[in-house]
Amino acid sequence: MEESDTIITLIGTKLAKIGNEFIFRGTAKDCEPCKLNRTCLGLNIGSKYRINSIRKGGKLECFIHDCGVCAVEVIETPIRMSIEARKAIRGSKIVYEPVACNYSSCENYGICHPSGLIRGDKFTVVEVAGEMPGHCRRGYSLKVAEVKRSERS
Template sequence: MTDAKTKVTLVGTVLAKPGTEFIYEGEAPGCGTCKVKKACNNLQKGRKYRVVTVRTTHHDCTVHLNGATAVEVMEAPITLLISPEMAIINSKIKPEFSCNKQDCRSFDLCRPEGVVEGEKYIVVDVLGNAPDICEKGRALKLVEIKPA
């Protein structure tokens, strides 16, 4: 992910540390009348982001305990289990969420947070075989993906 673009946004000061990753969940109920709410809510809902740089700008905030701080973020890579046929670097995929076995040890890798169902992603790295045997008997590969 070397050519990733950064975006300036505001996050809670507690989260404003390089390397912090989060899923943007959308506008909070307390944001309604805030004068800088557009700066806080300029990310795509459901996507995973990583704080790259912390800026010095700080704002009071009714949602975050210690206020909000300006940061630069980039979309973070997501680790996912997919079929071996799809595990080709630089290929575009649309992750399929056909398994609903929530008690499976690999469930969080088969359905990771930050993947928006129906959207296309690019396989940026093939990390190897699945760490556990799929309970449905499928062979799976562990990959890193980013939005296409």
């Protein structure tokens, strides 16, 4: 991990445990008047983060978290998703387009429709994990890849 990958943010003290992962969903209305909201809200909406360390300095008051917040160091973790096989090249830039499929009972539905992503989000392929498990009912040629957001939302 490079030093530049580390981001300092604030998180509820009850959630601040090394190794915890979360998807940043964005701002809450109660965050608007807070003078610390730039620290909390400097993450990419829809991206997944892992807490790597908890900073010293104690707890701060928060309008959302009843036990306050504390400073933590996080890194954005890769997102596992399906991509068209022809685009599955390590280092390539892709634009997220959800797979046109409504088979919510499919074992791969979560990989084809990752939580928190929006059509048009831009990513870089970090790793191609291989073929999709099982058979695609729609007949798509897909691969499983790990991607990282390449532009802020």
